[in-house]
Amino acid sequence: MEDRSDLLLEGVVGSVAYGLDTPHSDVDYLGVYVEPTRSFLGLNPPTRDRGTRHGRGAADATYHEVGKAMGLILACNPTVTEILWLDEYTVATDFGRELVGLRSSFLSAQRVRHAYFGYAMAQFRRMLTRRETQGLQDRRLAKHARHLRRLLWQGHQLYTTGTLPVRLPDPEPYFEFGRQMTTEAGEAAAKALIAEYEQKFDTARTALPQRADEAPLEDFIQRLRRAHLDDRPA
Template sequence: MDHTKDLLLEGVVGSTAYGLAGPASDIDYAGIYVEPTRNLLGLHPPSRQTRQGRDGADATYHEIGKAMRLMLSCNPTATEILWLDGYTAESAFGRELVGLRACFLSATRVRDAFFGYATSQFRRLAGPRPPASAARRAKHARHTMRLLWQGYELYTTGRLPIRVPDPDRYHALGAAAAADPGAGSVHRLLADYEYRFDTAATALPPTPDEAPLDDFLHRVRRAHLDSPEAAARDEAAL
């Protein structure tokens, strides 16, 4: 099924968005779509996620309900779409969701999600043999550094930056990790950011603000109860 229709948001993510793309990098898209509400009411509701190409590129689309649950856990991959500089597709509901992005945030979940994802990237570097290729090790190292930086910025400022400020530092770390089976430089970076998180004052609340998010999702479900055409009319009235 093609979930490029009924989109709330779609944008370019991945290395291109981070400013870390190389000549061989793919262009990755992420999106949020709405399943007609009636389709969710039966015994066998459709899948709420699909992975498929878009113009020859990789693309991942989450249904709005699943996307919002992931965002409430501060999942880095799901969360970043709300903080992009621009979009390849957006609707009125999509713009409203971007305006609600701070409501998803909470201090503990941001730290656990971003630091946890960074740690999982590091484990791919220093994990069991056979080792990953040099190119793959370099990529894991870059993403470890990027997740740590983004998570700390979000934790301390309340805003999630997407594009890294100094790509050369990330590529240098990747090169060091590719040449070092123990990935010592990445391990030291993790330890440094663990200390930073432990000693930093957070700009985030202890819990997310769920009431406006719940109201938003109810309105989206009502608007998409029947046909996409009816939903379009409801969105145009916003």
């Protein structure tokens, strides 16, 4: 993504942000940008399935158009939601900071549980498939395991406290779990972790509302679109 003038937010995410980076880890960026409003009025508007860009020089980077980003965050998508909970940003405009200030309005109990636990289950299934097809020495097994445990912990924290901690307070248990996944006992340990967190979610008292508070989000996107009505596409 060469033109960065339309960015609202950008920050470092992934393993570096979580404290789970290794010497092999890349630095990953995530961002939110805004399309000129008049571009939605033509014959070929930037539909949401096309509202994602990639690239930041040699770095891994993903940027979502704000309409698409807000839809994904309303669904509590873990890989996009975290953009609003970073400790610091490489880019943050006034509208970007306002979006961060609205982060709690996106949250709802059922969607958080479904998104985080569901995404962790998808990681779990991929991890078991990788064990079967690539063998226990596959280096990505440990990474899958670390992020499986992270997703479960972050999702439960968000569900029970209303706050998403991006950086893990102690990464060592996650690295240990990753090492365990490369042993014969790894599958049983992963299944036990899934069962543990399923029970935790079932018995937890959530701090989240049953529905997201969409009114301030609608007000935000309307004002943002009006502010960019006369912007000209590059």
